[in-house]
Amino acid sequence: MTWVEVDEDSGFGIENLPYGVFRRDGTAARVGIAIGDSVLDLAGLAGAGLVEDRGWFDSAALNRFMAAGRAAWRANRARVRDLLTDPGHREAVSPHLVPVTDVELLRPFEVADYVDFYSSEHHATNVGRIFRPQGEPLLPNWKHLPVGYHGRAGTVYASGTPIVRPCGQRKAAPSDAGPSYGPCLKLDIEAEVGFVAGVPSTPGRPVTPRAFRDHVFGFVLVNDWSARDIQAWEAQPLGPFLSKSFATSISPWVVPVEALEAARVAPPAQDPAPLHYLRTDEPWGLDLRLEILINGRPVSHPRFDGMYWTPPQQLAHATVNGASLRTGDLFASGTVSGPTREERGCLLELTWNGSEPLELPDGTKRTFLEDGDTVAIRATAPGANGTVIDLGEVSGTIRPAHC
Incomplete structure (x- = not known):
């Protein structure tokens, strides 16, 4: 279970956590994760020291993170699940949840071939x-x-x-x-x-x-x-x-x-x-x-x-x-x-x-x-x-x- 408010019939619960790229109020694009009706700002979490980031998330494309490999993907997914399920993280994480209705969703990655x-x-x-x-x-x-x-x-x-x-x-x-x-x-x-x-x-x-x-x-x-x-x-x-x-x-x-x-x-x-x-x-x-x-x-x-x-x-x-x-x-x-x-x-x-x-x-x-x-x-x-x-x-x- 997640402490984030997620409708029972939502397909964007804790078992999904898909990645995307979003922009808000004309600001620079960055990487996020969908949870319920919100987007979790990974660049914001990284800036607060809550997730590991090697230049992956303050970016207009997922490519840097995709290139990091399976160990990095699994570690970040596990960390995000922990942040969204442990109520002890709620106060620190909540400021980095943005209503999906307030953002523009962009093409998630640069296509090579x-x-x-x-x-x-x-x-x-x-x-x-x-x-x-x-x-x-x-x-x-x-x-x-x-x-x-x-x-x-x-x-x-x-x-x-x-x-x-x-x-x-x-x-x-x-x-x-x-x-x-x-x-x-x-x-x-x-x-x-x-x-x-x-x-x-x-x-x-x-x-x-x-x-x-x-x-x-x-x-x-x-x-x-x-x-x-x-x-x-x-x-x-x-x-x-x-x-x-x-x-x-x-x-x-x-x-x-x-x-x-x-x-x-x-x-x-x-x-x-x-x-x-x-x-x-x-x-x-x-x-x-x-x-x-x-x-x-x-x-x-x-x-x-x-x-x-x-x-x-x-x-x-x-x-x-x-x-x-x-x-x-x-x-x-x-x-x-x-x-x-x-x-x-x-x-x-x-x-x-x-x-x-x-x-x-x-x-x-x-x-x-x-x-x-x-x-x-x-x-x-x-x-x-x-x-x-x-x-x-x-x-x-x-x-x-x-x-």
Whole structure:
């Protein structure tokens, strides 16, 4: 129990303690931890001598602390738990609790590199059926390796950042007509879960699944905005480029790996058995429940526990060729989708590429996003001792194109 006032149904209790970066009244940004409806100012605690700080917390990004390593992460988490549970610390700590309504939450870390995977079998199968209706939904390599691509770190934005509709080349019927240029007509979302690397790795040395906790700091929610009409034309033969690089949004709170230990479950069985470097000796599926809202109305409830490829497998594959990790490397899961329509994680699937319009609770319909639409993605997970872990929310509002 914590002496801080926390609602029973809050997902930001003592078992969570996610890290973020905040700014108050125009002051410099600094690192904090969410507890209930407050932000615990770690820079303030450090200034008062209440937590160890080696230049970690008086900063506009988590990168310094993420690079400090697992021993520092565990020690700081244990110290914060002690400060928030021992009533004897209440008088000293209370001045460093700031109402979350009084702060601006910023992008929590500087993104070094960005990788987006394609790890949901349900999503990959649906996409295959949409674009290759006469062929096999899954390509031959899909069940042998976590398919992914390198994205653009410079356009990973904080939650709440407006998203400008992208422009580009589009290909429409008849098939022999040339492409046209203009604003994206099929602007989409992708509900994803990402993890961020803290401790770098040695170039040339792969990171094994067993070493996941030694390198990965925590998890965030991701919306990988997608321009489907631009993507369909440009993605032959090399895959996504401008259709993905214009914007990716991440949530403000980074939930530590340790906070999600109670959410680990067995992932789906993998057949054929993965190659040796992808094999794990513990279950690394995560029981996360996502919710997608358009203009405040829920439209889908994907579940992350059905993802075919797990985070440690993704990390192992991304480094098996000797590519090194850097502090701030972001790895996203790919669209989280389930077996039913109510669990699909993007409008491409929810509307079957626009052929089955989605009716919102207010009676309006969507095939893809319109200017002015606001999309939010939320998620929760089971925590230790029967608690709930809230991963927060990632949101963005669509603004008109500048073609």
